[in-house]
Amino acid sequence: xxxxxxxxxxxHPFTQHALQDEMTKIVRGEGAYLYSADGRRIIxxxxxxxxxTHGHCHPPIVRAIQQQAERLNQIIFAGHTHxxxxxxATAMLKLAPPGLDYVFFSDSxxxxxxxxxxxxxxxxxxxxxxxxxIIVMQHSYHGDTIGAMSVGARGVFTATYxxxxxxxxxxxxxxxxxxxxxLDALEAAVRDENSAAFIVEPLILGAGGMLMYPSWVLKExxxxxxxxxxxxxxxxxxxxxxxxxxxxxxxxxxxxPDIACYSKGLTGGSLPLAVxxxxxxxxxxxxxxxxxxxFFHSSSYTANPIACAAAKANLDLWLDPETRARVxxxxxxxxxxxxxxxADIRFKDVRRTGTITALELETRDSGYLAGIGPKLQAFFxxxxxxxxxxxNTIYVMPPYCVTTEDLDEIYGAIGDAADAVRRDHAI
Numbered sequence: 001x002x003x004x005x006x007x008x009x010x011x012h013p014f015t016q017h018a019l020q021d022e023m024t025k026i027v028r029g030e031g032a033y034l035y036s037a038d039g040r041r042i043i044x045x046x047x048x049x050x051x052x053t054h055g056h057c058h059p060p061i062v063r064a065i066q067q068q069a070e071r072l073n074q075i076i077f078a079g080h081t082h083x084x085x086x087x088x089a090t091a092m093l094k095l096a097p098p099g100l101d102y103v104f105f106s107d108s109x110x111x112x113x114x115x116x117x118x119x120x121x122x123x124x125x126x127x128x129x130x131x132x133x134i135i136v137m138q139h140s141y142h143g144d145t146i147g148a149m150s151v152g153a154r155g156v157f158t159a160t161y162x163x164x165x166x167x168x169x170x171x172x173x174x175x176x177x178x179x180x181x182x183l184d185a186l187e188a189a190v191r192d193e194n195s196a197a198f199i200v201e202p203l204i205l206g207a208g209g210m211l212m213y214p215s216w217v218l219k220e221x222x223x224x225x226x227x228x229x230x231x232x233x234x235x236x237x238x239x240x241x242x243x244x245x246x247x248x249x250x251x252x253x254x255x256x257p258d259i260a261c262y263s264k265g266l267t268g269g270s271l272p273l274a275v276x277x278x279x280x281x282x283x284x285x286x287x288x289x290x291x292x293x294x295f296f297h298s299s300s301y302t303a304n305p306i307a308c309a310a311a312k313a314n315l316d317l318w319l320d321p322e323t324r325a326r327v328x329x330x331x332x333x334x335x336x337x338x339x340x341x342x343a344d345i346r347f348k349d350v351r352r353t354g355t356i357t358a359l360e361l362e363t364r365d366s367g368y369l370a371g372i373g374p375k376l377q378a379f380f381x382x383x384x385x386x387x388x389x390x391x392n393t394i395y396v397m398p399p400y401c402v403t404t405e406d407l408d409e410i411y412g413a414i415g416d417a418a419d420a421v422r423r424d425h426a427i
Contacts, residue, residue: 019374024381029056032402034386044386045410046397050206050238052269054317055401061313068309077105077302084308092275095247095257104295105271105273105303109237110143112261112274113199117147118297119259119278120197120231126285126293131196134166135189135230137182138173139208140201142235151199153208155403156369166197169195173205174213177371183220190228192305197231197259202249203353206238210358212396214353218253231258231282237274241265242327245354247318267310268317269399326400330355334396337407348401348419358395361418366392376417383413 005023025037032055034042044052054061072082089103104119106112117134124131134151141157142148149158150165156164169189174182189195225232234257239249241264246252249307250260259282263274267384286295301307317323331354338357342350350359363372370391380387387394387410394414398406 011285017359030244030401031055031265032406038102040384042384042386043402043406043409044399045380045402045406046386046388046395047399048269048386049264049388050243050397051264053265053314054268054323055399056269058268058270058317060317061270061310063196064309064313065270065306068306072305074301074304074306078298082303082305082308084305084312085303087312088303088315090273090309091312091319092262092277095315095318096260096262097248097250099256099279100277102278102283104276104278104297105308106276106297107272107299107301108274109235109261109263110145110148111299112237112263112276113142113148113151113235115276115297116199116233116235116259116261116278117151117197117199119276119282119295120233122295123231123282123285124196126288131194133192133194133196135171135186135195135198136171137200137205138170139211140207141205141239142197142199142201143153157200157207173208173211174217179213179217182217183224183311186221186224190224190230195228195230198225198232198233201235202239202255203244203252204239204356207390209390209393210351210356212353212358215252218250219255220368222253222255222257233257233259233261235261237261237263241318242324242400243356245327245331247324266314267307268314270310270314271304271307273304273307273311285348323400327355328373330400330402332400333402333404333407337411338396338403341411342412344415344418346422355400356395356397358393359414361389361392361394361421363392363421372421379417379420380413383416385410385413387413 026034027037028035032044034044067112068084075082089172092103093100104115106115121132136151139153141152146164149161171185171189172182200221203212203215222232234250236248240262250257253323258279267273286293332353334357335352338350338352341347341359346362347359348362363370365371368391373389373391376389396410
């Protein structure tokens with residue numbers, strides 16, 4: 001097939017159209033389910049790329065969107081404000097770790113990271129001690145814009161664009177038994193007088209393979225940065241909103257970042273929105289009658305009122321103890337569902353943090369480009385499951401309205417997929 005033979009002009013993300021050109025058309029979503037144009041009910045086992053928390057088309061969020069759309073749909077956020085944005089900022093500062101004082105709005109996880117990096121460099125520039133080096137963790141992923149790619153792992157995602165990326169200092173991932181090597185490397189990195197900030201995904205590295213590490217390591221990393229006056233940036237774009245078992249992953253380490261990035265579940269998965277929170281002194285270094293010290297960042301849809309209304313409805317839900325109780329329930333359900341796989345020789349590194357599980361299928365090749373990945377995805381699609389393995393790594397990250405019956409179906413299919421691989425080395 002050539003590109004001229006394609007049925008649709010749409011270029012889809014993270015999709016090799018020469019291998020997969022037929023897209024599953026979705027016409028409706030409700031709760032943990034998606035409904036396709038051909039009449040199938042599909043269990044959304046990855047929360048539609050990790051964004052859907054309470055469920056698709058959750059009524060309180062839908063109502064908030066409808067009501068706001070009738071009042072104010074968009075306004076330039078430079079020189080203006082509106083009530084939904086004020087409410088979201090106030091609520092975020094109450095829910096986020098203590099010590100974060102200001103809220104900057106953007107559109108996505110990638111842009112929230114770009115904002116964080118620019119805040120960090122602006123802070124050092126404006127206090128007259130310019131620093132420009134960012135410290136990152138091996139296997140990390142922070143987005144697909146240039147700055148976010150620069151602080152993520154170098155490899156297949158970034159190779160084509162390497163001339164655009166800036167240099168970073170990389171510390172190893174704290175694998176079990178190797179945590180001290182990571183901490184020692186970070187100790188050495190922060191001693192570099194040009195080190196401005198350390199950015200990390202707390203507790204779980206998402207696109208890097210759902211790699212998990214303990215909270216005490218996160219706590220130590222923050223202590224090391226603090227001792228050397230290096231800014232600590234927590235990228236909670238994926239790890240926030242209950243995914244790790246607490247509202248934010250940093251809570252488990254009793255860590256307050258200097259800058260924090262939140263997106264994905266911020267609106268419950270309904271509309272794109274992101275926020276970057278920072279300490280007051282970072283804002284204060286930009287606060288001046290000298291206009292050259294302005295924080296020069298924006299997007300046309302900064303703090304879109306409809307998206308903010310959705311976020312406020314979502315934040316209200318997180319004030320309800322029942323929401324957090326549901327997260328704990330899903331975490332327990334996930335542990336029960338994955339437990340049998342810990343002794344299954346077809347899998348390795350079976351793991352769980354909060355509501356997220358992951359396991360490696362034993363295959364001849366591994367990694368993101370493992371040939372089994374697209375075959376597994378097609379297999380799960382045939383079983384009416386939205387699962388998108390990271391190569392041979394299969395993970396489950398469902399909305400919090402998932403049922404035990406749903407999980408039984410999901411893990412049953414995972415076991416069947418392993419049977420198929422073991423039987424014919426393919427699916």
